[in-house]
Amino acid sequence: MSDLTAIANLSILLVEPSDVQQKLIIKSLTQCGVKQVETAATQLQALTMLEKYQPDLVISSMYFADGTADTLLQQIRSTPRTEHQAFMLVSSERNKKYLEQLRQSGVLAILPKPFSAEAITRALKATLDIITEEEVELEHFDITLLRVLVVDDSRFARKHIIRVLAGMGIPAPVEAEDGKQAIEQLNSQSFDLIVTDYNMPEMD
Numbered sequence: 692m693s694d695l696t697a698i699a700n701l702s703i704l705l706v707e708p709s710d711v712q713q714k715l716i717i718k719s720l721t722q723c724g725v726k727q728v729e730t731a732a733t734q735l736q737a738l739t740m741l742e743k744y745q746p747d748l749v750i751s752s753m754y755f756a757d758g759t760a761d762t763l764l765q766q767i768r769s770t771p772r773t774e775h776q777a778f779m780l781v782s783s784e785r786n787k788k789y790l791e792q793l794r795q796s797g798v799l800a801i802l803p804k805p806f807s808a809e810a811i812t813r814a815l816k817a818t819l820d821i822i823t824e825e826e827v828e829l830e831h832f833d834i835t836l837l838r839v840l841v842v843d844d845s846r847f848a849r850k851h852i853i854r855v856l857a858g859m860g861i862p863a864p865v866e867a868e869d870g871k872q873a874i875e876q877l878n879s880q881s882f883d884l885i886v887t888d889y890n891m892p893e894m895d
Contacts (some may be wrong), residue, residue, distance in 0.1 A: 706751040734758035753782035797847035839864035842887035
């Protein structure tokens with residue numbers, strides 16, 4: 692399946708309090724080929740919709756009348772049905788500490804405002820790499836015997852990776868929260884595959 696076809700098949704929930712911004716973002720998504728976009732203006736509306744409808748991706752603004760992207764994401768992550776929901780942030784927020792906190796909660800992409808159609812297309816393609824469980828060619832391995840190490844300081848990111856691996860038939864991997872823990876695991880046993888984040892505390 693091509694990227695354009697995959698993007699056209701995406702179902703998206705856009706959470707944005709401004710009617711003007713909603714229209715601008717939907718216009719950009721349409722230019723990218725997206726055809727299915729539902730909208731919500733508040734955190735409550737978004738959570739109510741997610742009880743009945745699970746989109747491929749939630750695209751959210753940073754602030755609403757009744758909350759923030761952070762509080763919305765925490766609600767999503769605390770509900771078993773939606774805990775693995777793919778989530779993208781569109782915001783002019785520049786506070787690096789706050790943005791990093793959101794990344795650690797499992798935000799797949801953070802797109803600054805204003806943005807171009809090209810920028811959101813790149814973000815959607817990057818998101819597709821994560822939310823689409825592509826087949827992995829492991830012809831030289833019995834997948835059920837693969838020994839995998841997952842290294843990421845975000846618990847939510849590790850859970851998502853483990854879910855994707857489980858969907859491929861790969862058994863529960865060993866987990867490490869940073870490079871230091873990963874080295875300790877590597878010193879005690881061998882692995883066929885290591886899936887790792889790049890920037891982590893203690894050791895990258």
